[in-house]
Amino acid sequence: MSLQLDFPAVLERWPSFLAGAVLTLELAAFATVLGALLGTLAAVGRGTHNALIAGACKAYVETIRNTPLLVQIFLVYFGLASLGLKFSAFTVAVAALTINVGAYTAEIMRAGFEAIPRGQIEAAEGLALSRLQIYWHIILLPAIEKVYPALTSQFVLLMLASSVCSQISAEELTAVANYIQSDTYRAFETYIIVAVLYVILSLVMRAGFWGLGLVLFPRRRRLGTPL
Amino acid sequence: MGGHLNINHLMFLGQGALWTVGLSVIALIGGGIVGFVIALARISPLKSVRIASAVYVQLIQGTPLLVILFLGYFGLAAIGLKVSPLAAAGASLTLYVAAYLGEIWRGCIQSVPKPQWEAAEGLALSRTQRMTKVILPQAIRIATPPTVGFMVQIIKNTSLASVVGFVELMRSGQIVNNSLFEPFAIYAIIAVTYFAMCYPLSLFSQKLEQRMGRGRSTLAPA
Amino acid sequence: MQQNPSPSEPIVSLRDVKKSFGPLLVLDGVSFAVQRGEVLALIGRSGSGKSTALRCIDRFEKVDGGEIVVCGHRVDRPDVNLRALRQDVGIVFQSYNLFPHLTIEQNITLAPCAVKGVATAQAKDLARKVLAQVGLEEKLHAYPEQLSGGQQQRAAIARSLAMQPKVMLFDEVTSALDPELTAEVLRVIEQLAADGMTMVMVTHEMGFAKGIADRIVFMHRGKVHETGPASILTSPTTPELTQFVGTGNLKS
Numbered sequence: 294m295s296l297q298l299d300f301p302a303v304l305e306r307w308p309s310f311l312a313g314a315v316l317t318l319e320l321a322a323f324a325t326v327l328g329a330l331l332g333t334l335a336a337v338g339r340g341t342h343n344a345l346i347a348g349a350c351k352a353y354v355e356t357i358r359n360t361p362l363l364v365q366i367f368l369v370y371f372g373l374a375s376l377g378l379k380f381s382a383f384t385v386a387v388a389a390l391t392i393n394v395g396a397y398t399a400e401i402m403r404a405g406f407e408a409i410p411r412g413q414i415e416a417a418e419g420l421a422l423s424r425l426q427i428y429w430h431i432i433l434l435p436a437i438e439k440v441y442p443a444l445t446s447q448f449v450l451l452m453l454a455s456s457v458c459s460q461i462s463a464e465e466l467t468a469v470a471n472y473i474q475s476d477t478y479r480a481f482e483t484y485i486i487v488a489v490l491y492v493i494l495s496l497v498m499r500a501g502f503w504g505l506g507l508v509l510f511p512r513r514r515r516l517g518t519p520l
Numbered sequence: 521m522g523g524h525l526n527i528n529h530l531m532f533l534g535q536g537a538l539w540t541v542g543l544s545v546i547a548l549i550g551g552g553i554v555g556f557v558i559a560l561a562r563i564s565p566l567k568s569v570r571i572a573s574a575v576y577v578q579l580i581q582g583t584p585l586l587v588i589l590f591l592g593y594f595g596l597a598a599i600g601l602k603v604s605p606l607a608a609a610g611a612s613l614t615l616y617v618a619a620y621l622g623e624i625w626r627g628c629i630q631s632v633p634k635p636q637w638e639a640a641e642g643l644a645l646s647r648t649q650r651m652t653k654v655i656l657p658q659a660i661r662i663a664t665p666p667t668v669g670f671m672v673q674i675i676k677n678t679s680l681a682s683v684v685g686f687v688e689l690m691r692s693g694q695i696v697n698n699s700l701f702e703p704f705a706i707y708a709i710i711a712v713t714y715f716a717m718c719y720p721l722s723l724f725s726q727k728l729e730q731r732m733g734r735g736r737s738t739l740a741p742a
Numbered sequence: 743m744q745q746n747p748s749p750s751e752p753i754v755s756l757r758d759v760k761k762s763f764g765p766l767l768v769l770d771g772v773s774f775a776v777q778r779g780e781v782l783a784l785i786g787r788s789g790s791g792k793s794t795a796l797r798c799i800d801r802f803e804k805v806d807g808g809e810i811v812v813c814g815h816r817v818d819r820p821d822v823n824l825r826a827l828r829q830d831v832g833i834v835f836q837s838y839n840l841f842p843h844l845t846i847e848q849n850i851t852l853a854p855c856a857v858k859g860v861a862t863a864q865a866k867d868l869a870r871k872v873l874a875q876v877g878l879e880e881k882l883h884a885y886p887e888q889l890s891g892g893q894q895q896r897a898a899i900a901r902s903l904a905m906q907p908k909v910m911l912f913d914e915v916t917s918a919l920d921p922e923l924t925a926e927v928l929r930v931i932e933q934l935a936a937d938g939m940t941m942v943m944v945t946h947e948m949g950f951a952k953g954i955a956d957r958i959v960f961m962h963r964g965k966v967h968e969t970g971p972a973s974i975l976t977s978p979t980t981p982e983l984t985q986f987v988g989t990g991n992l993k994s
Contacts, residue, residue, distance in 0.1 A: 297599075298599070355719065355722070356711075356715065358672075358718075358722065359672065359676075359714065359715045359718035359719045359722055360711045360715055360718070361676040361677070361679035361680075361690070361714055363679045363680060363682070363690060364679060364690065364707055364710055364711045364714060365711075367703065367707045368704065368707050368708065368711060371703040371704045371707065372704050375703075375704050410839075412835060412837050412839040413841060413842075415802060415835065415839065416835060416839035416840075416841070416898075417841075418802070418824075418828065419800060419828055419831075419832070419833040419835075420828065420852070420853035420857065420902070420905060421824070421826075421829045421853060421857045421905065422852075422853060422856055422857060423825065423857075426856050426857075430841075430852060430856065431841055434843055435841075435842070438843065453582075453583070453584040454584065455584075456584035456585075456586045456587060457584075457586060457680070459586070460683065467584065467586055467590075470587070470590070471590070474590075474594060474598070478598065479598060480590070480591075480594035480595045480597065480598035481591070481594075481595035481596070481599050483595075484587055484590050484591040484594070484595045485591065485595070487587055488579070488582075488587050488588075488591065491582060491583050491584060491587065492578070492579065492582035492583060495582045496582075510843075512843050512885055515885075516885060516887070516888070
């Protein structure tokens with residue numbers, strides 16, 4: 294066994310690694326925003342009295358949570374192709390990741406909604422606020438604040454999961470690694486470097502969400518207490 | 521070229537599904553054993569052990585499973601260690617599962633109510649006796665619902681073993697598709713198969729959690 | 743349909759109201775009326791149905807039978823205009839239910855802006871005014887968790903007042919408070935009554951009820967057993983009220 298590691302040979306490819314990392318973050322950013330919207334809508338849909346909408350939302354969530362992301366990506370990829378629609382690998386990846394994280398977000402948001410005490414909703418009703426206004430002013434922000442740690446963890450997991458998009462030729466970090474290792478014959482060093490880069494990306498994302506939390510939740514920022 | 525989905529294809533997919541189950545079991549057992557060690561290490565009285573295991577968990581949890589798989593298969597091959605797809609997938613999944621199960625179980629051990637730890641100490645039991653006779657039996661009950669829930673993650677994650685050439689359900693589908701060229705239909709069947717394996721486990725885990733909630737409330741306070 | 747009541751008609755009237763929770767009959771033909779500017783106290787044991795009756799007035803419970811008319815709204819009907827009803831009726835709860843993620847000012851300005859379309863600057867003036875009314879002007883920019891229980895309840899009263907309701911409902915608003923904090927809330931309610939607000943309150947504070955209520959309605963097992971001026975507490979006529987008054991259910 295020849296244990297001759299040559300990190301410098303791989304490290305000099307840092308521009309490619311950087312480009313891959315940037316694309317990974319872009320994928321994660323788009324899917325996070327769109328997935329958060331989709332998941333919140335699905336969580337609201339789960340709570341309606343309309344059995345059809347509530348059932349459809351539940352079916353969406355359970356289907357995504359019980360099938361692998363790789364299968365979902367292929368279904369989106371080949372599904373769009375069979376409809377004759379040609380999209381870039383990036384778009385397909387964002388679509389599949391959005392659908393995936395939307396389901397997990399929906400579950401987390403639903404738990405957040407249910408944690409809002411009934412008394413506050415009654416007080417809002419007593420003040421003649423409409424159902425929509427109650428969701429927007431009374432339920433949404435406090436629910437997000439309650440489940441913020443679980444939500445942000447989910448989005449970091451999403452960034453890690455984006456590595457699977459290498460299988461449909463999206464040029465994110467793992468795809469870059471595959472290319473570089475086949476070019477340099479230094480698979481071990483390449484994947485070690487990429488692993489470290491992903492860990493760094495996770496830390497960057499966590500720091501970003503922590504900062505965002507300070508902006509979104511002024512009460513917490515001022516008083517320093519959880520809701 | 522082309523052709524229709526016939527019983528042979530379905531049997532091939534079925535075989536792949538069996539290998540999915542097999543790999544999941546390997547990951548669960550291997551990852552379970554190592555994960556148990558990790559869980560204990562995370563609460564060890566020795567600071568160096570605690571830190572080492574924490575670093576392990578942070579590293580694994582901060583790396584995509586696909587990268588770990590590639591490290592195990594291509595990475596080891598590049599430094600002279602040729603392994604079969606099954607061995608690479610099994611080892612990678614074991615390391616991966618160990619980190620996550622270790623964390624889950626550590627949380628469960630630590631959520632055994634503090635009075636229980638103190639009662640065991642008060643009875644002059646040694647640390648080993650405290651763990652095996654008082655804490656672990658209770659921790660196992662607390663840990664069952666999330667562990668069953670994580671089994672769903674394991675099954676889904678085995679799909680990535682296809683990328684290093686291991687012929688489980690996903691790879692079987694790709695192979696069948698190479699002769700039939702009906703990707704959407706085939707992957708739809710594959711999705712349904714995964715769903716059939718995972719959904720009952722998800723439901724079971726939820727049921728266990730509900731029962732845990734009820735059972736807890738009937739425990740008399742200390 | 744809403745019809746504006748004439749000055750002599752009661753502003754709140756319940757006629758033969760029935761309500762069940764499953765097999766349990768909670769309201770068994772309840773009838774009473776409240777005139778404009780009147781203060782009515784609803785008293786009774788737990789389980790007598792008094793809180794349920796109050797909640798029915800503002801449609802927090804649907805009735806199974808009977809008629810409820812509030813400010814010209816037919817509350818017992820399924821097509822009642824809830825948005826209009828709840829602008830005419832203000833309700834304060836036992837657990838204050840202030841919105842924890844908003845400052846006191848935001849708690850108060852939310853509904854006037856969102857429901858009545860009041861401009862933000864005007865709403866802030868209104869908030870200052872009603873907070874002054876309850877003696878809490880300095881807490882404008884505080885969060886609910888920074889206030890004591892009594893202050894939170896007074897803020898909740900201010901929040902309801904900001905909508906300028908015609909009737910105020912109080913559902914055991916001092917029951918969750920320590921005795922020292924109860925007095926400050928009762929003072930505010932007393933002042934509101936003196937200013938001529940129509941009020942219906944469910945309360946255990948017999949001394950207070952005796953002091954400010956124009957009329958008392960005693961409920962027992964879902965029925966109105968006795969009603970009359972505050973003097974019925976000192977000279978009850980029915981055996982149930984005699985027992986209720988005599989058994990230390992009161993805080994006088």
